[in-house]
Structures are given as C-alpha cells and as structure tokens.
C-alpha cells in the first residue's frame with residue numbers, strides 16, 4: 484500500500500519525504516487555506532519535494548470551470564493530480580481530463596455506487612472518506628471493502644485512495660482490505676512508527692550493552 488500525506492504544510496511534507504516512505508501528497512481547499520500561503524506557491528514547493536502524485540483540487544463546480552482550472556493546475560508540474568468532486572460535472576470533467584492524459588483524483592466519495600461511476604469515468608484515484616462516515620456512526624471501512632470487491636470484479640485500474648483517515652487502525656484496516664493508497668495526516672503517520680515495547684526493548688538492549696563495556700566502533 485502506498486502512503487500519501489494529507490496536508491499542505493511543506494515543513495511536514497519535507498520531514499516525511501526525508502524518511503523515503505512518502506509516495507505522494509493530497510491537498511484540499513481546507514488544508515491549503517490552513518497554511519495561509521498562496522495556492523500556487525504551496526503546490527510548487529510540494530511538487531519539487533515529492534516525486535509522486537500531488538493532488539490539487541479544483542474549486543469550480545461546473546464542467547467548463549473545472550476544465551479551465553485543471554489546465555492551470557496541470558501547468559504547475561508533471562506530477563499534479565487534478566482533484567475533482569464526485570458530481571455529474573466532476574465525473575464529466577474526469578473523463579475528458581483522463582482522455583487528455585491527466586491524472587485525476589475523484590474526491591468526496593461516500594458510496595460504492597459513486598466509486599463505480601468514478602472508475603467508469605477513468606479516474607486514476609477514487610477518494611472514499613472514511614472518518615466522515617465514522618463521524619455519523621456508519622462503518623467507513625465497509626465502504627473500502629465494497630469498492631475493493633467491485634473494482635476487482637471488473638479489473639478497474641482506478642486506485643482506491645483511502646481518505647479522511649483519523650488513526651493508525653484505519654491505516655492497518657485499509658492495508659488488510661488491500662486498498663492501493665492511504666492518505667494520512669502527518670500526526671497519524673508519526674504514530675505509525677511508535678510502539679512502547681520497541682522503546683522499552685531498545686532501552687534494555689542499550690543498558691545491557693553499556694554493562695558489557697564493548698563498542699562497535701573504536
């Protein structure tokens with residue numbers, strides 16, 4: 484499973500890119516707005532930092548507006564993935580942008596039927612929002628299971644990009660189901676590295692090594 488980071492914070496992105504474990508970035512208008520920076524400056528910085536797809540969302544809601552904005556976004560860098568909402572106009576734009584060679588991420592997916600339409604529209608990525616389902620007491624991960632079955636039934640190439648991830652268990656469950664990508668907020672990604680038994684075990688090894696009086700170097 485690929486790891487994308489779900490943020491527009493360039494410092495957090497640089498930090499994670501340095502681990503060599505980052506496969507891409509997703510942004511949305513809320514995340515860009517949180518930075519207080521110019522959208523295109525943010526995108527340029529991110530695309531220079533990460534080789535993989537960088538999702539940049541259109542804000543027009545009509546087909547013509549989406550296509551015009553997508554053209555502008557695609558000029559930023561070759562690794563821009565144009566993010567369009569899962570609406571009629573969004574899927575129409577997805578189909579035409581895909582045919583024109585763009586990478587398209589269809590966002591705000593909340594049902595298997597919507598995911599089926601996005602795949603038929605040729606989306607490179609479908610972004611089902613897990614946490615927002617959980618927020619209203621529905622099982623977000625069931626949506627990932629259903630989409631996995633549908634896409635496998637018909638060999639769709641569209642990658643399932645699990646979004647609205649809130650905690651490490653979401654990441655583990657997404658991997659168990661066989662999602663292609665998980666986009667994870669930096670704070671959740673950081674938690675994936677940690678385990679108290681790793682810290683405890685390391686402290687014990689170092690204490691025993693100290694007692695032995697030996698050194699690997701010098």
Ligand code: G3P
Pocket residue numbers: 489509510511612614615646647648666
């Ligand atoms: O990027 C879209 C998605 O990940 C948003 O997550 O936490 O605002 O539901 P959230």
